[in-house]
Amino acid sequence: MNADKFTKQYINGEWMNGSSEKTIENVNPYSEETINVIQSANKEDLDHAYKSAEVAQKEWQSLLPAKQQAYFESLLKVMRENKEEIIDWLVKESGSTRIKSQVEFNAAFAVVKESMSFPTRMEGTIIPSNVPGKNNFVHRGPKGVVGVIGPWNFPFHLALRSIAPAIATGNTVVVKPASDTPITSGLLIAELFEQAGFPKGVVNVVVGRGSEIGDEFVTHETPKVISFTGSTEVGSHIGELAGKHIKETALELGGNNAMLVLEDANIDQAVEAAAFGKFLHQGQICMSLNRMIIHENVYDEFVDKFTKKIQGLKFGDPSEQDTVVGPVINRDAVERIEKDVEESIQQGAEKLVSGETKGNLMAPTVLGNVTGDMPIAKNEIFGPVAALMKVGSEEEAIEEANNSIYGLSGSVFTEDRFRGMEVAKRIETGMIHINDQSVNDESHVAFGGEKQSGIGRFNGEWALDKFTTVKWISVQSEYRQYPF
Template identity: 65%
Template sequence: MTGQMTYTKHYINGEWTDGSSDKTIENVNPFTGELLFEIRSADKNDLDLAYQSAKQAQKSWSRTLPAERRTILDNVARQLNERREEIISWLVQESGSTRIKAEAEWSATLNIVQESASFPNRMEGKILPSNIPGKENRVYLTAKGVVGVIGPWNFPLHLAMRSVAPAIATGNTVVLKPSSDTLVTSGFLLADLFEKAELPKGVLNVVAGRGSEIGDEFVLHPIPKVISFTGSTEVGQRIAELAAKGLKETALELGGNNVMIVLEDADLEQAANAAVFGKFLHQGQICMALNRIIVVDEVYDAFAEKFIEKAKSLAAGDPNDKNTAVGPLINEDALSRIHKDVEDSTAMGAKMLVSGKADGNVLHPIVLGEVTNDMPIAKKEIFGPVAPLLRAKNEEEAIAIANDSEYGLSGSIFSGDVHRGVRAAKEIETGMIHVNDQSVNDEAHVAFGGEKHSGIGRFGGEWAIEKFTTVKWIGVMDEPRKYPF
């Protein structure tokens, strides 16, 4: 694998360097169990050096011309195109991505870089009138400073780049902490891409370290103004708590318990097709994946029959095989957790409609029927290839079931009447929802984010610009002002 020796080092102030900790992190292929490489972990001193480097570089970086910043992002996009197969191979090896998912992730990453390349020319200010004679009010949009980004393992490249590229495009500098499960694709690969794009030293720094050594300090460190995190709600709550101590802003995209509601007038064939994709893409290890499929009584049995047939037909196994739809879970712990939730739910009355076997970390699709919201498999975020089917008497009850969750990230509604679908969608307490489509959607120019315990803030397009910039009011007097004393 090209670049593998480079990826055993951290990237601080434009230099590839060994970590200072006496502890190591192993990067393991979740399908084969192969050790890809081992790296010495970063410690608090490495983290401090990364933040200091980012701080030192930020002022000059924020003053670069918009065209310079755009050129660097265009160069990153060019590399993504040129290195497409290399990048897809890393995603397959590191995160257990099927080729279908890896190709989709590569495309999404390219889109966010291309969208971010437009940001330097979209940082618009305003001139506002004043009620004071001879005064003009100017409002400037400026970078926030240093941004700390914590990358996830499930869509590692795209979800890390979703914060890194907009932050850099708007004049910030970044310290990125990749997931220990995907050191390359949520961390060191981004450093490599930006270095080859001739990003100035210190603008992007990447340090990988154990949570026990640098996890809290990454957030508590006094330099970063914003902490961006994608991951579980539990960890997100901890990050928000730590960030609040320094009055830092957060961008948190957290867990989901996303529903698909299938109404009686839906196209059941299309709904089943969408549900299979929205549930089993990347083995369900996506924050937007379908967690509960709620079907009204009138069409429950007919939908279940179609869905089960399609789920049984999915090929599970080697993620590098182009025909594989379901690859490995990230590790054995995930497999054990899911098995327990399935067992506990069946003990509470859920019916096993499709019993998926496990081959190593590969869990074949499981479908459970007659699931209710109080069962673990419906109450928790599954993050695996298990599809719970829930009954609802009618649309009103389906909406009530959907909203009976602490999460509110994404969702889906199928109806033969688009306007009815939109009306129902407005009643769902979620940040995103799609009519006659599944829940896994992410477009670089559209607002992405959740409600309730699914996160704070929005990514994408103008919302990303807002997240990574601040406004400054500069009042200008063009004639002497008269004061009362």
């Protein structure tokens, strides 16, 4: 891969300098050294990208399914060939550990592979008519151009989770990557599509500041769908802009996910799951466990085993093979998390595990005796801090889990799987897992949240529905008689 390209924009198959006077500095969150500086895109660059995508879309959607699938087959081959470099970029740019980077690459590969099936899954239907001689056909087709706003936490996978199905269903895309990860959520993906031979204009990437092109990215007349993964605050603004301009959205937003540990749970297994679900990628995942809600009968046992487990996690340089916890994304995140921790301790939380913060590197932290009104329980933490809450009953655990504006993912641990299912049904969330942790994403299974965790579902047939539209076409085989 040619890293020199990653200082440029990718528009209509060409690498070009951004036209803005502003720049975006791309910083390694662990070393805090500058990776590169990118000349930002302005509104003229954005307009060029959208119009290029619009022109390319007409030809792209007309290709035979086998031809479109051949491009995706080539993309999978290119991804395999560049796997180690992709992982290196995730480590360097997003502070991902090598463990997390491997997980992310596998998820991204799976979503591209699933999307490759979409060109032959664009099914229509024939519906009977009550009008004599009429045949009703419902035809499925692409929306047109899709705007994708990429996140910084799982930048490669979560950007591709929209890009790949959108293109596979006959759309073209314009991507605005996250400013913290412009390469792994955008420019790197553009080069992979370029190496795979996709036609010019099918994928376009504009790297720019939100203050300069953020609103225009949504309100521009060309895109029919805006797909965004990120914070609820930004997602709400995007939804407001999109609604005003009658555009469809796919919004995957924040989460404050709970694990319920019932009194009959296998505590050893619950501890292993909680450690992974909380501390993978330093807890910077929308699906990460924020709250462990534990029945009082097993609370002490869970605390003892969980704290020992967390004290044994290696944290530090994310490039080292056995590092589990690396840096958070930037200094603002460090300060925000530390503020929530300190305020919660002032309100009565007990610090069970803690360590030194150095730069953006925060040692894994565990707080006990947390209550639902503390910042560490109310807020989406997005960092390496676990909140342990004690409850006296299953009913109280359910009420506590639902005591949140969010509803993305969750977990229930119990040896009675039927009981687990019944409890899961009562949790207000889009996804929940029995005897597993909350960080699950399979490319063929519905992914999305309730309440302020988002709108719509990603993956599989749900993504196919999101990025396509249906048209009713009726045909009269014999002419109708009209009343006048």
